[in-house]
Amino acid sequence: MLIPGCATPAGTARFESRFAARLPGHFRNANGLRLSSIGLGTYLGEPTASHDALYHHAIERAVEMGSNVIDSAINYRHQRSERAIGVALADLMRNGQLKRDEIFVATKGGFLTFDADEPADPAAYFQEHLIRTGLIRPEEVAAGCHVMSPKYLESQIEASRKNLGLETIDLYYVHNPETQLSEVSHDEFYRRLEAAFVALEKAAGEGKIRSYGTATWNAYRAGPESREAMSLQEVFRVAERAGGRHHHFRAIQLPFNLAMPEALLARTQPWQGERVPALQVARTQGLAVFASASLLQSQLARGIPPEIQKSLPGLASDAQRAIQFARSAPGITCALVGMSQIQHAEENLGTAQVAPLALDQFRRIFSQSG
Numbered sequence: 001m002l003i004p005g006c007a008t009p010a011g012t013a014r015f016e017s018r019f020a021a022r023l024p025g026h027f028r029n030a031n032g033l034r035l036s037s038i039g040l041g042t043y044l045g046e047p048t049a050s051h052d053a054l055y056h057h058a059i060e061r062a063v064e065m066g067s068n069v070i071d072s073a074i075n076y077r078h079q080r081s082e083r084a085i086g087v088a089l090a091d092l093m094r095n096g097q098l099k100r101d102e103i104f105v106a107t108k109g110g111f112l113t114f115d116a117d118e119p120a121d122p123a124a125y126f127q128e129h130l131i132r133t134g135l136i137r138p139e140e141v142a143a144g145c146h147v148m149s150p151k152y153l154e155s156q157i158e159a160s161r162k163n164l165g166l167e168t169i170d171l172y173y174v175h176n177p178e179t180q181l182s183e184v185s186h187d188e189f190y191r192r193l194e195a196a197f198v199a200l201e202k203a204a205g206e207g208k209i210r211s212y213g214t215a216t217w218n219a220y221r222a223g224p225e226s227r228e229a230m231s232l233q234e235v236f237r238v239a240e241r242a243g244g245r246h247h248h249f250r251a252i253q254l255p256f257n258l259a260m261p262e263a264l265l266a267r268t269q270p271w272q273g274e275r276v277p278a279l280q281v282a283r284t285q286g287l288a289v290f291a292s293a294s295l296l297q298s299q300l301a302r303g304i305p306p307e308i309q310k311s312l313p314g315l316a317s318d319a320q321r322a323i324q325f326a327r328s329a330p331g332i333t334c335a336l337v338g339m340s341q342i343q344h345a346e347e348n349l350g351t352a353q354v355a356p357l358a359l360d361q362f363r364r365i366f367s368q369s370g
Helices: 009-017 049-064 076-094 122-131 150-164 177-182 186-205 232-243 278-285 306-310 318-328 342-353 359-369
Strands: 027-030 033-036 038-041 069-071 104-109 169-175 209-215 249-255 269-271 274-276 288-292 334-338
Touching (some): 049 076, 069 288, 069 334, 104 150, 150 169, 186 209, 186 232, 232 249, 249 278, 278 288, 318 334, 318 342, 334 342
Parallel strands (some): 069 104, 104 169, 249 288
16 A cells, blocks of 8 residues: 655645754755755665665654655665665654655666666576566667666656555656767657656656656766766756646756765856856756765765865764755755665754855855865
């Protein structure tokens, strides 16, 4: 039995009301919802039952500390991350600690994935379960690992709904669509993306997802000379062709951290006759922006230069300082941070006890760093 409902303005505002007094500036508006500025990511960890249990407890603790954003992907830990989220959410709701309309759950599809465990012969597994069943055609696979055909995405949405135990996924991303650009032309890529968006508009109409977006790594940060570069301007055109003026393309995810500030600083995006940073386009169009890799897979959890530390006051660790940087950037809705253990959740969410930087304080970081 899938849990009905989705995140709503009233539900997320209710969640915020329980924490706002002690977590200043922690919640932001995103398409009418009130979302926490720090969200829980579920990418890292071994695909084992012991790591499932760790995630289960970390998710519960993160919610208790005021995070109502959870991010995953069907291929994370071979579907185990989604399933751990499903178990944790069911427990929180059963115990009366959380209502479905208070929590925002995002996941992704596009990469080929196993089912819980890695088979002895991965190639044979994909032949048996994907090719011979007709779920995908060989020519749809890019880089040996990526498919974004409508039929495949529809199957992945159904699997993710079951894994998460949710009737409606709040945000569904096409996962690293730029992977396709390694093998297909610009025109073919946007044709495939439009077909994917048509499928996602259909899923939104059926109540299986609430909205959709693109979760990328290089696509929006890279300059136009890059093979992996994507134009948000063109992506919006694709969304309008797929769903009309009231399409459901509402969010992007991309890396943003102290070591990778391109989304804010690099003029990679063509927009109305000039080139501007990706965050400027997103802000203009009202897109929610979720920052992945806020700690760059723990590389920023230590060793931040003293002059930068001084620009991020009131925090106990470099991990908190890195999170504070990401969530304070203008245009970032939520900084996503991997939290596979309770102590990670406690340290990371501890950042929210300090108000985000004001704009002038944030700008000062760049003058300090040169």
